[in-house]
Amino acid sequence: SYVLTQPPSVSVAPGKTARITCGGNNIGSKSVHWYQQKPGQAPVLVIYYDSDRPSGIPERFSGSNSGNTATLTISRVEAGDEADYYCQVWDSSSDQGVFGGGTKLTVL
Amino acid sequence: EVQLVESGGGLVQPGGSLRLSCAASGFTFSSYWMGWVRQAPGKGLEWVAIMKQDASEKYYVDSVKGRFTISRDNAKNSLYLQINSLRAEDTAVYYCARLVTGRAFYDAFDIWGQGTMVTVSS
Numbered sequence: 001s002y003v004l005t006q007p008p009s010v011s012v013a014p015g016k017t018a019r020i021t022c023g024g025n026n027i028g029s030k031s032v033h034w035y036q037q038k039p040g041q042a043p044v045l046v047i048y049y050d051s052d053r054p055s056g057i058p059e060r061f062s063g064s065n066s067g068n069t070a071t072l073t074i075s076r077v078e079a080g081d082e083a084d085y086y087c088q089v090w091d092s093s094s095d096q097g098v099f100g101g102g103t104k105l106t107v108l
Numbered sequence: 109e110v111q112l113v114e115s116g117g118g119l120v121q122p123g124g125s126l127r128l129s130c131a132a133s134g135f136t137f138s139s140y141w142m143g144w145v146r147q148a149p150g151k152g153l154e155w156v157a158i159m160k161q162d163a164s165e166k167y168y169v170d171s172v173k174g175r176f177t178i179s180r181d182n183a184k185n186s187l188y189l190q191i192n193s194l195r196a197e198d199t200a201v202y203y204c205a206r207l208v209t210g211r212a213f214y215d216a217f218d219i220w221g222q223g224t225m226v227t228v229s230s
Contacts, residue, residue, distance in 0.1 A: 001170065031214055033216035033217075035153070035217075037153075042203055042220040042221065042222055042223060043145075043153065043203070043217070043220055045216050045218045046216060046222075047206070048215075048216035048218070049216070054208075054218060084152075086152065086153050088153075088216065088217075089153070089214075090213065092214075094170070095167050096155060096167055096168065096169050096170065097143075097155030097158070097167075097169075097214075098155060099145075099153040099154060099155055100149060100152075101152050102152040102153070103210035
């Protein structure tokens with residue numbers, strides 16, 4: 001089945017830019033969705049279809065997808081952005097959804 | 109307010125069964141694909157199953173095929189997950205979620221419930 005690879009952790013100082021990657025074979029040909037999950041809470045959709053932002057999600061959150069890597073970019077990082085982030089795609093070869101392993105974003 | 113509320117979780121012995129329910133409100137339930145996602149304690153998210161508005165299409169993750177059954181009752185605005193032959197590795201919080209546009213199985217999940225815990229242990 002299709003595998004999505006995320007770095008276990010990313011650290012960034014407040015006000016700086018965080019980039020969280022999601023690797024997969026030719027992931028650029030798929031639609032990638034990104035979720036934020038804070039401890040004890042349900043996930044929240046932050047980016048869908050590679051770069052679309054749901055209403056209520058700050059413009060600081062953006063996404064891109066090309067080749068073998070999709071990237072979630074968080075600009076001007078705030079303490080409240082500290083959370084786990086997951087990427088997700090649809091694997092058409094097995095007809096099922098797939099999540100990446102998740103990345104813990106730490107705001108220093 | 110758009111809302112999903114799960115229920116039905118609990119402690120069950122290996123080999124047992126449970127039926128999870130998800131009550132939807134605040135949107136036209138019958139217009140959306142719906143699904144289930146689970147999260148084992150301290151672990152990441154795992155996509156479990158989704159189904160189309162009219163139940164004509166259903167998809168499952170390989171690890172639950174033949175054991176889990178997703179269903180819905182549009183008249184009751186409810187989604188269900190029948191889970192049979194439970195194993196220890198099925199222990200997780202189970203989230204009900206809506207697919208964002210309602211048009212495609214490859215949609216993102218935009219609305220999530222608070223989750224219901226299933227613990228499989230003797």
